[in-house]
Amino acid sequence: MLAVAALSARALVDLAALDGMAVVALDVFGDADTVKRAAHWHPIGTPGRLEIDGTRLLAALEALARDGDVDGWIAGAGFDGRPGLLEAGAERLPLLGTGGGALRRLRDPRAFFAALDDLGLPHPAVSFEPPADPAGWLEKDAGGSGGWHVQEAAPDRPAAPGRYWQRWRPGLPMSATLVANGHDAVVLGFNLQTVRPVAGRRWVFAGIVGPLPVPPAVERTIVRAASVLARRFDLHGLASLDFLLDGEHAELLELNARPPASAELYPEVGRGGALRAHLRAVTRAELPPPPPPPRVLNGHEIVFARRALVLDDIAAARIAATPLARDWPRGGQRFDVGDPVCSLAAAGADAAEVLAALATRREALLAFLENR
CATH class of the missing domain: 3.40.50.20 (Rossmann fold)
Incomplete structure (x- = not known):
């Protein structure tokens, strides 16, 4: 077990x-x-x-x-x-999975972006000192996740371990789901991330849809990046590579060296599912073949509390009975503004259909919870 x-x-x-x-x-x-x-x-x-x-x-x-x-x-x-x-x-x-030593190197922004430069991989401009003019810059914490650590650069923030500044760039927030064995990696697919303001933070990860096609040049860039970074940082198992997609161009943002939220979008990976592929890569260095084109797109999103809530047993039961609701909270739980309440899933023919279904279900659920 x-x-x-x-x-x-x-x-x-x-x-x-x-x-x-x-x-x-x-x-x-x-x-x-x-x-x-x-x-x-x-x-x-x-x-x-x-x-x-x-x-x-x-x-x-x-x-x-x-x-x-x-x-x-x-x-x-x-x-x-x-x-x-x-x-x-x-x-x-x-x-x-990927060990602590490898994660330490990967989460050192100086080491990570130096590796991208050395490997010829595109990324937004970064600085490890506060910019003289903060306009157009974002401040990030290398130890953060889920976008909670991302904020607009401010003039009064000094340099600190793990803190870095990155130029704001246009584009869609995307990720590539991958499996690595320390020497190479296979990209399972590409996903569109949903990012929205939550509790005063502007760029919080709220959900994901995929797998989606990307331009061939972008696919080549990301597939190569996954392979060379798996070798450079000794990645093992499921991981995800975040990037911005702007037309025919991609810029890398960060690499998450653990099973990502997008793994649920890939129920069939080689001889089994995503977790079986993870274990084979870790224990046998065996990588799956790239999966076939999807028959349907899947997506899921986190439902965040818009106001303070106390969940009673009836509301908890309603969430558990909601089709494709996940992460069922228990009766009696309290939620502050911005706390995750549960998550919802949907499927569709394209990303727009999936996102629309998720939005409809989210609004219906929040309306029920807020008007009890």
Whole structure:
């Protein structure tokens, strides 16, 4: 048996179920569908903090190692800026994925953008000192994720470890879902990211749709980037490469070295599903063939609270009964403005159809929750 650990482990639990695997889930939220579908669930944080508690995580991994029923663990979202915690976890139970040392190098913005320059890969201009004129610049934190760390540059922000500035550039926010084995990588497909303002932050990741076609020149650039970066940064397993798509041109933004949210868009990867492909890449260095063209597009998005909410049992049951609702919260939970309440999924013939279905379902659900 395996364990999966993340801020929310629901997607990893579902991916495991598609491959016929039962897993132990370690996460912060303890959503009802996660607990229902996992073999066991262990809390590793408090939902309102949106952060993994390192002490609780390590205690849970130690307990699983002592019990002897779990062979290893997969790390999902929540570890992006915490390579030391990955390393400590791997000392207690084998980590099945990119290691902490590799993540430390990858999340060093000086090392990452120097590698892009060395490999001839395009990216927006970056600076490690505050720009004299902040207009047209974004400030980012290399340890952040989900867009919560992105903000417009301000004149009073000094340089700091992990902090860097990046030129704002036009384009659609995209990602490539990939599987790597430390020497090479296979791109499974390309995805359109939904980014919207949430709780005072302008560029928060809210959802994803795919797989989508991209221009041939862009496909060649991203496929090459995935391969050379997998080798340069010793990537193992599922990962995603974020980029901006502007017509026939792409500029790389960042690389997430863990199973991404977009993995759910790829239920068939080689001989099995996305999580099976992850494990084969990690344990056997085996990469899947590129998947065939999709028969349908899929998408999902996070529903964020627009105002403070207290969820009663009736509302929790309504969410659980909503078609294609995921990450079911429990009755009695409190949500502040900007807190994730649940997520929704949809399918369609094209991205516009999927996005429209998601928007309709989101607005209907929020209207119900806000008018009780």
